[in-house]
Amino acid sequence: MLGTLVNTAAILAGSLAGSALKKGLGKKYQNALYDAMGFAAAFLGVNAVASNLPHSEFPVLFILSLAAGSVVGEKLDLDGRFQRLVDRVSGRGLAQGLSTGILLCCVGTLSILGPIQSALGGDNTYLFTNATLDFVTFLVLGSTYGVGMCAAAGVLFLWQGAIYLGASALQGFLQGGLLCELSVVGGVLIAASGLSILKIKHTKALNMLPSLLVPVLWYGGRALLGL
Template sequence: MLTGVFINGITIVVGSLLGALLRNISEEMKETVTKGIGLGVVVLGIQMAIPTQSFTLIMISLSIGALIGEALKIETFMNRFGLFLQKRFSKTESTFAEGFVTASLIFVIGSLGIIGAIQSGATGDHETLYTKSVMDGFMAIMLTASFGYGVLFSSIPVFLYQGSIAVLANVLVQLIPANFMDELMNEISAIGGLMILGIGLNLLQVTKLRVSNFLPGIIVLIILLSLKLIL
């Protein structure tokens, strides 16, 4: 059930270690590579967000989620956790926390991770997570070259997040109607796309959005869609 999740985590670790070998490239090259990733992430976010059938619901969920995230200070917590890891494992890297947070958000948020984890848990099909693993491994190389070893530790939330979804899917798959599952996955992909878009804009240094604080919006969306089904 967790084979795909393990592979995904391992490819991030391997990609990070390979990326560490490129740390000596010029700052100009790192900046160009990082912004190139940012452009790709922006396009990915737009592609994910466009197919939504309930844009109003997405906006309501995102807004309520932002209120919850700001109240809980999720972004602050993630940065503090990243700084703790920096002090523990890499005292000389000022970009450690930034790399951890950025990579965690890029690897965690997205339809591939959610759908792939559900497929793994519900059917034992790991093909989607294998595809995501290839993408994440390459992304980890580039991000580590720019931000350092903080990217490596993003494999921890990836494993916990996708592993939890896989286990939950294994339990709930027979309790949720197929048509509702399809709608749910489409809208989760859309709200995740907006967050991915924010990450891309941050990488391009266009904005400084606290994207982590939008994460509760996914839970709000699930609740609202469930209420819509019941009513």
């Protein structure tokens, strides 16, 4: 749970530091911070793919996962639903900031795959990276909406804690080849998010999230068939 605790503390620290600025961060500083985080996410994703793909039992599975998951995500319009939800609460002061912040810190590959990695192998790399991203995000949000943004930290803790406990309970199933495949697919999604932050390639990363379910279904099916 160390990674989740650090991530939670980062949101609290970012919110408090941002609220202390009061007048908000200048646009050029926001852009500089987001550019730095974009590069970090992009290269972390590339590293995850490069480190795990050579050990994959099914090297084409990640391609099938991305293709099938993206089609499902587009059909469900996850990105559009996210954007509409954010737009719906716009103009409502702190409610807008909290809704936006909670969605940004909870709905993402790092926040979902991070607790799984932490529970199964004690690897907190994704969560530490997510903590840095969230610190920057809430620094900006805190400077706009105030200290009330700290409430998002509690939501993130419960969200990642639930994923961590679930992964721990299913540890036997999630180990080995499945974790490798999830890391490859997750790495691509993280890299895609980084490219979007950098405005190099606009990608609806949320629509690609169902890709993470394909390796789970694949290995689950093989286990049921005794393969």
